Amino acid sequence: xxxATQTSAGTNAGRRAGVVDLLRSNRDFRLLYIAQVISLGxxxxxxxxxxxxxxxxxxxxxxxxxxxxxxxxxPAFVMTPWAGxxxxxxxxxxxxxxxxxxxxVAALAFLSVGPGRVWMAFVAMSLVxxxxxxxxxxxxxxxxxxxxxxxxxxxxxALSSTWGVMLALGASIGAAFSTIFGRNPAFIADAxxxxxxxxxxxxxxxxxxxxxxxxxxxxxxxxxxxxxxxxLARSSPTLFALLFSKAGMGLATGVVxxxxxxxxxxxxxxxxSIGLLLAARGLGVVIxxxxxxxxxxxxxPRILQICALSCIVYGVAYAGVAWAPSIAIAAVLVTxxxxxxxxxxxxxxxxLTLQTPDEFRGRIMAADFALVMLTMSASFVGGGLLERAAGxxxxxxxLAAIAFAWGLVxxxxxxxxxxxxxxxxxxxxxx
Numbered sequence: 400x401x402x403a404t405q406t407s408a409g410t411n412a413g414r415r416a417g418v419v420d421l422l423r424s425n426r427d428f429r430l431l432y433i434a435q436v437i438s439l440g441x442x443x444x445x446x447x448x449x450x451x452x453x454x455x456x457x458x459x460x461x462x463x464x465x466x467x468x469x470x471x472x473x474p475a476f477v478m479t480p481w482a483g484x485x486x487x488x489x490x491x492x493x494x495x496x497x498x499x500x501x502x503x504v505a506a507l508a509f510l511s512v513g514p515g516r517v518w519m520a521f522v523a524m525s526l527v528x529x530x531x532x533x534x535x536x537x538x539x540x541x542x543x544x545x546x547x548x549x550x551x552x553x554x555x556x557a558l559s560s561t562w563g564v565m566l567a568l569g570a571s572i573g574a575a576f577s578t579i580f581g582r583n584p585a586f587i588a589d590a591x592x593x594x595x596x597x598x599x600x601x602x603x604x605x606x607x608x609x610x611x612x613x614x615x616x617x618x619x620x621x622x623x624x625x626x627x628x629x630x631l632a633r634s635s636p637t638l639f640a641l642l643f644s645k646a647g648m649g650l651a652t653g654v655v656x657x658x659x660x661x662x663x664x665x666x667x668x669x670x671x672s673i674g675l676l677l678a679a680r681g682l683g684v685v686i687x688x689x690x691x692x693x694x695x696x697x698x699x700p701r702i703l704q705i706c707a708l709s710c711i712v713y714g715v716a717y718a719g720v721a722w723a724p725s726i727a728i729a730a731v732l733v734t735x736x737x738x739x740x741x742x743x744x745x746x747x748x749x750x751l752t753l754q755t756p757d758e759f760r761g762r763i764m765a766a767d768f769a770l771v772m773l774t775m776s777a778s779f780v781g782g783g784l785l786e787r788a789a790g791x792x793x794x795x796x797x798l799a800a801i802a803f804a805w806g807l808v809x810x811x812x813x814x815x816x817x818x819x820x821x822x823x824x825x826x827x828x829x830x
Contacts, residue, residue: 418557418689421550427603428545431538432557434596438499439565441592444573445509446471447674448582449520450659456517459663463517465656465783470524473776478532479769484624486761491537491607492600498534499597502527506593509586535768540760541607543752552749559688559745564681574674609757628762631755637699638754640813642767644706644747647809648740649774651710651802653782653794654717655680658733660791666726679730683737688745700817702750705742707809712739714803721795 422429450464457463475482485494508523539558546554577585632638658680662672687709716736723729747767755763778798785794 418553421546421553422557425546425550427605428542428554430599430603431541431545432561434495434499434599435538435558435561436565437592437599438596439561440568440572441506441589443565443677444576444585444592445506445589447573447677448577448585449509449512449524450673451577451669452512452582453517453520454659454663456512456514459660460783462780462783462787464659465653465779466521467524468656468779469776470521471528472772472779474525474529475532475535475772476769476776478529479765480625482532482536482768483628483762483765485533486536486540486765487608487624487628487758491541491761492603494537495534495541495600496597498530498537499593499600502530502534503590503593503597505530506586506590509589510583532765532768536761536765537607539748539752539764540757543757543760544607544609545603545605548753551752555745555749555752556688559741559748560685564685568678568681571674571678574671578669578671608761625762625766628759628766631759632763632766635754637703637816638751638763640703640816641706641747641750641754642763643770644703644750644809645744645767646770646774647805648710648713648743648802649771650778650805651714651717651798652775653778653780654720654736654798654802656779656782657786657791657795657798660786661720661729661795662726664791666729668726672726675726675730676733679733680737683734683739684741684744686734687738687741687743699750699754702746703813703817704810706747707806707813709739709743709746710802710806710809712736712806713743714799714801714806717799717802718796721792721799 422432446467449467453463453467454460505523505526508519508526512520512523542554542558543551573585576588632642658676659673662668662676666672668675713736716732716739719732720729720736723732748764751763751767752760778801782794782798785797
């Protein structure tokens with residue numbers, strides 16, 4: 400379904416380059432990749448420092464720490480009616496540059512968090528996230544215009560793994576950085592990372608969106624445009640199933656908010672222990688998407704099946720985290736869990752990219768992001784409330800069971816699609 404006129408970006412048509420080869424040969428994709436690495440690294444510097452300061456100011460409240468993750472996700476849902484249409488109507492490179500600049504300014508608001516002003520942590524995070532709601536769909540929708548269709552699995556794996564790489568490295572280095580230099584310098588580093596990312600994006604030369612018959616609709620109609628995108632999704636059972644893959648997984652993501660409670664509560668650690676568990680999460684997210692490069696021919700049934708099995712792995716591993724006797728064992732199990740989570744995220748994103756025409760891709764990506772942010776927010780709040788009522792072990796076990804159950808349900812509801820559609824996923828993108 401996607402535009403078959405996507406041109407080569409430094410690789411021969413149809414050649415399946417490895418991730419490293421793709422980064423070497425494709426200048427524009429390399430700039431997008433490096434910009435994301437730098438921006439995400441700054442994000443995790445700020446997140447680790449913010450979780451630490453919120454914990455200090457709220458007596459290590461799981462609900463307060465969960466609220467940090469809610470502020471990191473819920474605003475994206477609210478901004479969806481605008482973010483998706485903007486990514487389909489306005490030059491995507493320009494969107495990413497402007498948003499990065501504004502995020503740099505918003506990140507400086509973290510400096511005002513302190514005794515009596517813990518609420519500023521949630522305000523600042525919400526501002527950064529609300530702006531990021533415009534960056535994410537524009538970035539994801541641009542990828543198919545910067546690489547060949549045959550290279551999309553590698554490009555998706557590379558970009559998905561950067562989140563994990565910078566979670567692993569950014570969380571670890573950020574914890575050390577905030578411990579040595581303090582939390583305010585970590586917030587300043589986050590602001591600088593946005594400026595550098597915007598400067599790199601500005602150097603991209605290739606168009607980041609395809610023209611539609613030489614004409615681009617001049618006027619934004621956010622709610623109408625969003626409904627138009629959702630009608631497209633409803634018209635395709637496969638696209639509809641892929642759109643809800645992450646959303647179902649998001650119902651169990653509250654386990655992530657409880658990692659900080661385990662680190663500082665059961666395992667009696669500080670920012671370093673928080674960084675260790677977050678880094679373990681990042682390592683799993685790195686390994687999972689990179690498995691995409693080993694799958695060979697990626698078919699729609701395979702994408703749907705692996706998305707379901709990944710949820711099951713996530714649930715089983717986090718059930719183990721709930722009862723882990725040491726932080727070392729917990730870290731290993733967190734890595735396994737997010738190997739599944741990272742694979743599910745990358746494959747569902749790849750499926751959506753391949754199944755969606757360019758003129759709708761921004762709206763579909765925004766809808767996908769919004770749905771998972773909504774379910775994640777509910778999970779963070781629910782996990783925090785459950786931890787307060789019954790403890791971290793029970794809360795983790797319940798959320799792990801939700802992930803496991805969603806994997807089984809997803810296997811069931813996609814059974815017909817997996818039996819009927821056995822064409823390579825790239826066939827949709829190549830027409």
